[in-house]
Amino acid sequence: MIGLVVVSHSGTLADGVAELAGQMAPDVRIVPSGGDGSGGLGTDYLAVAEAISQADTGDGVVVLFDLGSAKMVAEMAAEESAGEVLVVDAPLVEGAVAAAVAAQGDAGLPQVAAAASGAASVGAESVGSSAEPETARTPEAADGSTVDSVSAEVLLTNEVGLHARPAALVARSLTGLDARVVVRFGDQEADATSVLALMGLGAPGGGRVEVTATGPDAPEALRRVTALAARDFDE
Amino acid sequence: MGCTAERVAEALRAVARVVAEHREELVRLDREIGDGDHGENLNRGFTALVSKLDGDVPGTPGAVLKSAATTLISVVGGAAGPLYGTAFLRAATSVGDAAELDAGAVAGALRAALEGVVARGKAAVGDKTMVDALTPAVAAASSVAATGGDVAGVLAAAAEAAEQGAESTVPLVARKGRASYLGERSAGHLDPGARSTALLLRTLAGSAR
Numbered sequence A: 001m002i003g004l005v006v007v008s009h010s011g012t013l014a015d016g017v018a019e020l021a022g023q024m025a026p027d028v029r030i031v032p033s034g035g036d037g038s039g040g041l042g043t044d045y046l047a048v049a050e051a052i053s054q055a056d057t058g059d060g061v062v063v064l065f066d067l068g069s070a071k072m073v074a075e076m077a078a079e080e081s082a083g084e085v086l087v088v089d090a091p092l093v094e095g096a097v098a099a100a101v102a103a104q105g106d107a108g109l110p111q112v113a114a115a116a117s118g119a120a121s122v123g124a125e126s127v128g129s130s131a132e133p134e135t136a137r138t139p140e141a142a143d144g145s146t147v148d149s150v151s152a153e154v155l156l157t158n159e160v161g162l163h164a165r166p167a168a169l170v171a172r173s174l175t176g177l178d179a180r181v182v183v184r185f186g187d188q189e190a191d192a193t194s195v196l197a198l199m200g201l202g203a204p205g206g207g208r209v210e211v212t213a214t215g216p217d218a219p220e221a222l223r224r225v226t227a228l229a230a231r232d233f234d235e
Numbered sequence B: 001m002g003c004t005a006e007r008v009a010e011a012l013r014a015v016a017r018v019v020a021e022h023r024e025e026l027v028r029l030d031r032e033i034g035d036g037d038h039g040e041n042l043n044r045g046f047t048a049l050v051s052k053l054d055g056d057v058p059g060t061p062g063a064v065l066k067s068a069a070t071t072l073i074s075v076v077g078g079a080a081g082p083l084y085g086t087a088f089l090r091a092a093t094s095v096g097d098a099a100e101l102d103a104g105a106v107a108g109a110l111r112a113a114l115e116g117v118v119a120r121g122k123a124a125v126g127d128k129t130m131v132d133a134l135t136p137a138v139a140a141a142s143s144v145a146a147t148g149g150d151v152a153g154v155l156a157a158a159a160e161a162a163e164q165g166a167e168s169t170v171p172l173v174a175r176k177g178r179a180s181y182l183g184e185r186s187a188g189h190l191d192p193g194a195r196s197t198a199l200l201l202r203t204l205a206g207s208a209r
Helices: A011-023 A045-055 A068-080 A092-104 A109-117 A119-126 A164-173 A195-201 A218-230 B005-021 B023-033 B038-055 B061-075 B080-095 B103-121 B131-146 B151-167 B178-186 B192-208
Strands: A003-008 A030-034 A061-065 A085-088 A149-155 A180-185 A188-191 A208-214
Touching (some): A003 A011, A003 A045, A003 A092, A011 A030, A011 A164, A030 A045, A045 A061, A045 B080, A061 A068, A061 A092, A085 A109, A092 A109, A092 A119, A092 A195, A109 A119, A164 A195, A164 A218, A180 A195, A180 A218, A208 A218, B005 B023, B005 B038, B005 B192, B023 B038, B023 B192, B038 B080, B038 B192, B061 B080, B080 B192, B103 B131, B131 B192, B151 B192
Parallel strands (some): A003 A061, A061 A085
Antiparallel strands (some): A180 A188, A180 A208
């Protein structure tokens, strides 16, 4: 499983980001490395190098950073590391969450890195997507006929709705399936494999969402999502 | 006379003294357009380096430079740690295990240091960074070495060019580092990294006389 390292000038910030990302990825090693090593703001090369070796289970590590010099320290430590390490330029919070969820779903190093670096655009899409023109609610093939898709209306009976942890469970449950799953709430929709997009819907407890799955594994994908919701996302 | 390990160590001790003397100045410059830690960080790094050299001076100039690199990387922090650390590391690699450095080796080490800094920080001339001091220094050093100058001459030319290069950062708008967040407001200030680079080269030149 891919590990994560969060490098920040601030120990508090690194710890907080690791905590937040860890909530959605209980099995991923997420190691924070913040501060100058003596209680002040800064970055500590040796601490970052140590964090990388702690995070590495042998499959590789993705390193996220906050500001410029943290990147340089991370890159030096990555070059010196014996394992496979990618330093990824991504928004720190969103990137860490997206990477953690991808790692939890057993994604490989390039996929986890891509999840982190793609987090910015995902966040941007999920915010304010209500302004987008009405899109077809059922995917259509080129000839106008509908392709294989299944959908279900799901009542969110859990307390927090599609908040962070439930969203992470939904995204993770779809790992490995060949299906495109869209969750619709009100006039917004989100790719169900994106935790951030799901959270961006703001679907609260008691809300109703429509889940539509398309592709060869669509029935299984729909079954997994509805089963999660039926179990109140294991809350 | 060539430049032995002992002389390189002596020069680095002199750099540590100069950095300590200019700590306040570097902190002030960095407060104006950065995070204010440059003087403090460099001072901490070179102080640690002196302690290390007091314990043991490695046998070759390259080994002394490498020892400086690892100390600076681990102790300095901030951007200066990786940048100066990489500079010293590349310089160490460039001189190999020669027992003494001649003018050509010193000029070559400076060029390697510049290449390392550029690779690490991705800055170019005009970005308002230490590259603005180091680039003309390398050109001047190479030209003196190529025309038969000695180590002292190479370093004196490098120091002179670095000082001018550092001054040239004053009107620039920063495009790299923390100062780049200030945009236009970074103009009108001397870049602290370029200043420390010039100080370092001036001190090396003084030690080589």
